[in-house]
Amino acid sequence: MVEQRRAARYSDGRPARIVPRYGKALSCRIVDRSETGARLRVDSVFGIPDLFLLEVSESDERYWAAVVWKEAQQLGVQLSRPEFS
Numbered sequence: 001m002v003e004q005r006r007a008a009r010y011s012d013g014r015p016a017r018i019v020p021r022y023g024k025a026l027s028c029r030i031v032d033r034s035e036t037g038a039r040l041r042v043d044s045v046f047g048i049p050d051l052f053l054l055e056v057s058e059s060d061e062r063y064w065a066a067v068v069w070k071e072a073q074q075l076g077v078q079l080s081r082p083e084f085s
Contacts, residue, residue, distance in 0.1 A: 011031070016028050016054055018065075023047075029041045038065070039075070040054075048075065065078070
């Protein structure tokens with residue numbers, strides 16, 4: 001398999017929250033991440049929108065997350081820093 005990532009990834013393991021524009025926040029865990037993306041473990045991908053705010057627990061990190069792929073209990077997202085006015 002050919003590696004297609006633009007940045008190296010590393011293990012993370014921290015808990016986080018998926019915050020959709022509408023509805024309740026969902027708990028998740030960051031399996032691994034890079035400068036530009038992350039793999040998240042969730043109970044189910046059902047109902048997770050294609051764009052959401054990812055809040056990393058125990059830090060003030062927040063990212064816009066755009067879903068790139070989904071499996072039963074995992075999803076890959078592209079991350080970008082939100083700009084708040």
